[in-house]
Amino acid sequence: xxxxxxxxxxxxxxxxxxxxxxxxxxxxxxxxxxxxxxxxxxxxxxxxxxxxxxxxxxxxxxxxxxxxxxxxxxxxxxxxxxxxxxxxxxxxxxxxxxxxxxxxxxxxxxxxxxxxxxxxxxxxxxxxxxxxxxxxxxxxxxxxxxxxxxxxxxxxxxxxxxxxxxxxxxxxxxxxxxxxxxxxxxxxxxxxxxxxxxxxxxxxxxxxxxxxxxxxxxxxxxxxxxxxxxxxxxxxxxxxxxxxxxxxxxxxxxxxxxxxxxxxxxxxxxxxxxxxxxxxxxxxxxxxxxxxxxxxxxxxxxxxxxxxxxxxxxxxxxxxxxxxxxxxxxxxxxxxxxxxxxxxxxxxxxxxxxxxxxxxxxxxxxxxxxxxxxxxxxxxxxxxxxxxxxxxxxxxxxxxxxxxxxxxxxxxxxxxxxxxxxxxxxxxxxxxxxxxxxxxxxxxxxxxxxxxxxxxxxxxxxxxxxxxxxxxxxxxxxxxxxxxxxxxxxxxxxxxxxxxxxxxxxxxxxxxxxxxxxxxxxxxxxxxxxxxxxxxxxxxxxxxxxxxxxxxxxxxxxxxxxxxxxxxxxxxxxxxxxxxxxxxxxxxxxxxxxxxxxxxxxxxxxxxxxxxxxxxxxxxxxxxxxxxxxxxxxxxxxxxxxxxxxxxxxxxxxxxxxxxxxxxxxxxx
Numbered sequence: 001x002x003x004x005x006x007x008x009x010x011x012x013x014x015x016x017x018x019x020x021x022x023x024x025x026x027x028x029x030x031x032x033x034x035x036x037x038x039x040x041x042x043x044x045x046x047x048x049x050x051x052x053x054x055x056x057x058x059x060x061x062x063x064x065x066x067x068x069x070x071x072x073x074x075x076x077x078x079x080x081x082x083x084x085x086x087x088x089x090x091x092x093x094x095x096x097x098x099x100x101x102x103x104x105x106x107x108x109x110x111x112x113x114x115x116x117x118x119x120x121x122x123x124x125x126x127x128x129x130x131x132x133x134x135x136x137x138x139x140x141x142x143x144x145x146x147x148x149x150x151x152x153x154x155x156x157x158x159x160x161x162x163x164x165x166x167x168x169x170x171x172x173x174x175x176x177x178x179x180x181x182x183x184x185x186x187x188x189x190x191x192x193x194x195x196x197x198x199x200x201x202x203x204x205x206x207x208x209x210x211x212x213x214x215x216x217x218x219x220x221x222x223x224x225x226x227x228x229x230x231x232x233x234x235x236x237x238x239x240x241x242x243x244x245x246x247x248x249x250x251x252x253x254x255x256x257x258x259x260x261x262x263x264x265x266x267x268x269x270x271x272x273x274x275x276x277x278x279x280x281x282x283x284x285x286x287x288x289x290x291x292x293x294x295x296x297x298x299x300x301x302x303x304x305x306x307x308x309x310x311x312x313x314x315x316x317x318x319x320x321x322x323x324x325x326x327x328x329x330x331x332x333x334x335x336x337x338x339x340x341x342x343x344x345x346x347x348x349x350x351x352x353x354x355x356x357x358x359x360x361x362x363x364x365x366x367x368x369x370x371x372x373x374x375x376x377x378x379x380x381x382x383x384x385x386x387x388x389x390x391x392x393x394x395x396x397x398x399x400x401x402x403x404x405x406x407x408x409x410x411x412x413x414x415x416x417x418x419x420x421x422x423x424x425x426x427x428x429x430x431x432x433x434x435x436x437x438x439x440x441x442x443x444x445x446x447x448x449x450x451x452x453x454x455x456x457x458x459x460x461x462x463x464x465x466x467x468x469x470x471x472x473x474x475x476x477x478x479x480x481x482x483x484x485x486x487x488x489x490x491x492x493x494x495x496x497x498x499x500x501x502x503x504x505x506x507x508x509x510x511x512x513x514x515x516x517x518x519x520x521x522x523x524x525x526x527x528x529x530x531x532x533x534x535x536x537x538x539x540x541x542x543x544x545x546x547x548x549x550x551x552x553x554x555x556x557x558x559x560x561x562x563x564x565x566x567x568x569x570x571x572x573x574x575x576x577x578x579x580x581x582x583x584x585x586x587x588x589x590x591x592x593x594x595x596x597x598x599x600x601x602x603x604x605x606x607x608x609x610x611x612x613x614x615x616x617x618x619x620x621x622x623x624x625x626x627x628x629x630x631x632x633x634x635x636x637x638x639x640x641x642x643x644x645x646x647x648x649x650x651x652x653x654x655x656x657x658x659x660x661x662x663x664x665x666x667x668x669x
Contacts, residue, residue: 002057002078005042005086006125008035009093013118020111028111029101032118036094039125043086050083054485058131065134072192075131079487081261084326084476085128085254088333091464092250093121095457099341100242102453103348113153117246120146124251127258133182133192136262140178140219140255144171147252150243151236160238170232174222174256181215188212198265198489206270213273216263217280224256224310226284231556233307237299241344244299248306249337257313257329264322265489278318278406282413285311287554289420293427294550298347298354301428302339305380308417309336309392315410316395320494323484324398327469327476328391334464335379335388341461342373345454346432349447353439356428361437365447370433372458377425379465381516382418387469392418394477394500396512401500411508419515426523434528 012035016028023031049055061074097117104113123146126139152164186192188208189200201209220226225233233253237244247253260267260277267273285308292304309332316325346362346369347354363370375386382392396418399410437444450458475483479497549555585591606617 008039009122017115025110032114040090047083076129077131080484089250099457102451151239163235163238167232174219177218210270220256245340249333268491281314282410285417286413289417292424331387338376338461356431360435363433381422390469390473397500419519422516422519423523426520430527
């Protein structure tokens with residue numbers, strides 16, 4: 001049963017990809033969705049057996065690599081972390097496949113699209129179910145490949161191809177760090193198996209653990225879009241909206257979070273790595289929230305909210321709150337998929353218009369989409385009794401309860417980010433649904449309500465966004481809960497859940513909520529009732545500078561292009577000219593051939609045909625020969641003694657050749 005969870009999505013992807021012309025679009029949709037529904041049912045059973053009943057499953061399929069010191073098996077582990085992540089990944093992937101039936105119905109390459117989607121899900125499942133880091137790395141690379149294929153799905157559009165390449169190249173940086181970290185694990189521990197590594201880690205020096213942890217965090221910075229490897233995620237919006245929903249909610253970006261959560265027994269023994277992780281996560285949260293405030297592309301606004309929420313997950317890991325980070329990852333997956341899919345339906349119905357300044361007035365035309373987007377936005381804002389509230393606010397409370405610089409830094413940045421998140425969420429709602437229409441009459445004449453294949457996924461995701469956090473909060477992060485068992489490890493010195501729940505002042509707990517409500521209110525009145533004042537602020541010199549700076553993403557793309565990419569291109573050109581075509585060619589076959597040819601040409605020039613020249617050659621050769629013969633007597637050197645006979649022989653040969661050339665020249669005359 002457990003292996004079927006892995007095999008079914010892969011089987012659907014292969015059938016849809018290689019037999020798409022035989023089975024057609026409908027067949028590809030039916031097969032991939034059926035496989036995912038079966039896998040979702042099996043994952044629910046696995047959650048009951050492994051999670052609720054506490055019976056982890058370990059499967060070893062046999063040896064993969066077996067050399068002198070390296071032994072790697074095809075092994076899969078289904079523990080509490082795995083089955084928890086299987087729920088959002090498979091449920092959301094299934095709903096996105098169903099949603100895509102209507103969204104992609106006019107696309108001519110439906111089998112290819114569904115094959116990529118199922119393959120993407122299969123790669124993520126390999127990461128979740130892996131029993132060692134090398135099997136995990138297979139899934140890690142698989143989702144990187146499928147992300148490129150899906151982001152650049154519309155390969156006839158140059159921007160889509162560029163976005164796919166950007167995502168692929170930037171993720172290569174993280175892959176390099178992760179692969180070096182895995183080889184460092186093998187060099188240090190002699191194994192890449194989870195159980196071996198986690199048991200030996202307490203006996204290894206902290207410096208080695210820190211290096212390995214930071215190398216793995218490099219992969220997280222790339223996959224989960226943390227500073228500075230953050231720019232690719234917003235550009236990945238060039239793919240179809242179902243791709244954006246799957247990529248941002250359940251697969252690619254959560255892979256970086258998962259590898260850190262899985263490695264909790266390693267991270268807990270490196271305080272330096274935890275400090276770096278928490279600082280980067282908090283900074284990324286605020287960075288992305290400030291950028292999202294003034295973005296105008298509907299999907300990019302939601303994309304920057306993803307980056308900001310990923311920052312919450314990362315900083316929670318840096319605070320050693322792995323269960324809370326995992327809980328927020330699951331909650332975020334549901335309401336972020338809801339936001340993307342509802343935004344995609346709004347875009348699709350308004351002739352693929354993504355600029356929120358050219359929308360407006362869709363509340364009455366798309367009431368269902370408006371309702372579910374309100375639900376997703378409120379859950380994103382962490383309004384009480386919705387799913388996001390039970391994890392997001394808990395992260396901030398746990399940060400403050402540390403009572404140190406790191407905790408205060410995380411709390412301040414996280415709280416300000418919460419207010420900004422509420423502001424741009426209701427700015428989006430106002431400009432898309434509540435303001436006066438800003439598009440042409442022809443655009444609004446085509447607006448239509450969702451079909452059944454869209455309503456069902458959005459309704460289910462809405463229910464998860466409302467109730468999942470409430471239902472599972474005590475199980476995942478409640479005091480005294482032992483749901484995760486030995487799958488997570490937190491050092492006793494880093495446990496502060498009781499402090500956060502019982503000892504914090506009430507105003508510390510309510511501050512994020514109050515600022516979120518205030519931010520949402522400002523988002524409505526700024527773009528609903530006082531739009532002329534907002535436009536007036538943006539029209540002055542200071543407003544234009546702020547708008548340009550934030551809308552241009554802190555000029556980060558310009559910095560990358562001017563100071564990193566341009567330097568790399570110039571360095572590559574210099575290496576190509578000086579090293580490849582210079583030193584290597586001169587020392588390689590071309591250089592040797594050229595040297596021998598030139599030497600032969602120069603030697604041939606000695607045959608001048610003039611008698612006096614030959615006489616000089618003979619005289620010099622005779623003098624040189626005499627010098628060599630009597631040199632051992634005049635100069636006591638062992639080197640000349642050893643090489644004397646060889647040099648005399650060569651000299652005599654040259655004299656003989658000179659004489660022969662002389663006779664030949666005289667005979668010709």
